[in-house]
Amino acid sequence: MVEIAQSGKLERRSVVRALLEDRGDMLAIGGLGAPAWDITAAGDSPLNLPLWGGMGGAAMMGLGLALAQPDRRVLVVTGDGEMLMGIGSLATIATKQPRNLSVVVLDNEHYGETGMQETATRHGVDLAGMARAAGIADSRRVETPEQVLALRDAIRAGQGPLFAQVKIDAASLPLVLPPREAAILQARMREAILGPEAHLQ
């Protein structure tokens, strides 16, 4: 169930939970900071790659993974600050048009990990518009629970590339930390995808 916060905006963890519910073999990358905690709160899994760094790289990691695994859905869940730092990657992704890649930006209009300084989206920068202009035709602004559910269906349909700017409540929620040893994070996802031979490649 997708919840609305007192601000009238979407509650981030309920959005992420809805997107990952009954996910099947869908792979998820969580951008550093709150999106990584959000995918972990929805249920830590070898199919999750929560990031502790590499700011600006989440969408491109999604592209490399989507190109390598064209038969799997790949979902990147990241924040507005992280996406803005790698904004050029929207152009790069658009040139490849990966049908199995979705990039969902949880837009709270702030840098949440560093003291809630405002990001450019606070001043009206239209990320979905930028993605559409780059050539990602299905680029949406999501503000209601119904739109979240429609987004979930679109991600599952695999007719991407897909981009969504989800306007969320800015409240900082309790930390739900994933493992911090990044060698384990990559190895467990590789094994989940490739089996034990992942470690013999």
Next chain:
Amino acid sequence: MQREQLESAPDAAADWPDRIYGLLKEHGIRQVALVPDAGHSRLIKRCLADNDLKVVTLTTEEEGIAMLFGAWLGGEKGVLLMQSSGVGNCINMLSVPIAHRTPCPMIVTMRGDHGEFNPFQVPMGNATQQVLEAMGTLVKRADTAEDVAPTVNATLRLAFNTYRPTATLIGQRVLGAKTFGK
């Protein structure tokens, strides 16, 4: 002088780009991330002509570090082609293959190195090796055409066998300095 001549390697007989292409195939590389450089133009053409390679032109080189990490997660090997100035754009993103212990081979054509004409190329060209090494990358240089293939081979082997960022720097003595007709 024609622009095409001006921007390509001076010795058209040198086949080192073709030998690098052969190594990419031999090592089973499937993804090639790049920001173009004149020194890489022949190799880029070979890669673009190969339907088994997924060639991705980036807006900035750090995207390639991230993309190669995603490729490895999904079981594919990748390589990043760039010019020395692009190394500066990669610095923080190199924390990703280091922390995750994943392969990240880079093939770098040097500017600001030997007979450079453009002052803006010198600071990053002069710092390329130090910057990479400061970020935990194993760096090998090739300063003759004969050295390029064995050095790139070592760079690919080190990356995929020992799970870390590695780089070959192809010196400007191999590539020829861009002289802008001077």
